[in-house]
Amino acid sequence: MAVRPEKQAVVAELKESFASAKGIVLTGYKGLTVAQDTKLRAKMREAGVKYRVVKNTMLRFAVKDLGYDDLVQYLEGTTAVAYSSEDVIAPAKVIEAFIKENNLTKTDTLVVKAGVVDGKVIDAAGVKELASLPSREVLIAKLLGSMQAPISGVVNVLQGTIRNAVYVLEAIRKQKESA
The missing domain is CATH 1.20.5 (Single alpha-helices involved in coiled-coils or other helix-helix interfaces)
Structure with a gap:
């Protein structure tokens, strides 16, 4: 089955972004209100972090091509990606701060799935640890x-x-x- 050119372009763009990224965090955003999402995106922009919702199939192609095979297991349900080519810690810090700020710790509205730090895949606990670093x-x-x-x-x-x-x-x- 051939992949359509527009989808190939999305996968190529993701691969290029991830290849230059120092820190990547995958999140599940099910149930996030429009206001919360807008606020989260604004915080991401302030920190110099790119944040986008991506289809799991596109993401699967991109991460497999980059050798992040361990991320494939986290590509279930809704998935958004936060990444930064400047700061390793920024995506994790912004997401964890947003979760605490909006008291989303007891809900599954915004959850951290996994992350990548300097080419190494880490789980949600690792992302939380990363966010606690100064x-x-x-x-x-x-x-x-x-x-x-x-x-x-x-x-x-x-x-x-x-x-x-x-x-x-x-x-x-x-x-x-x-x-």
Whole structure:
């Protein structure tokens, strides 16, 4: 059975997007209201994440061609894809924050199915863990702070030595003046 050209174009576009994506999250969105969906899409845009609803058959072709065979098992029911070529954590963070914000934790309105991080397929628990990580900027700041701490210590020790030398010289000067 031949695949129609327009469907081939969709699959090719998905493959291209996923190949350049650092983070991908598959969600089930059954029962999401139009207002909630609009709000979610706005949050995705703010974070630089692309979000789209995709037919499972198209998605199946794309993920198989890219070697993400482990994702095929999650392609049941309604499926939307969030992906970012800039930030690995952004899709997971936005979705998890939206679920908490709108109190969707006790419903099956918006559920995380699985994800891909740097070419590795992770399950829903892995996506949740990923979302709990601090942002890249915070991690870099922490790293720089921990790298800066030993340098600050050395500077303080050296300043203490210089300060003590100044006190000694001052004491010698006072002693010579009084003599």
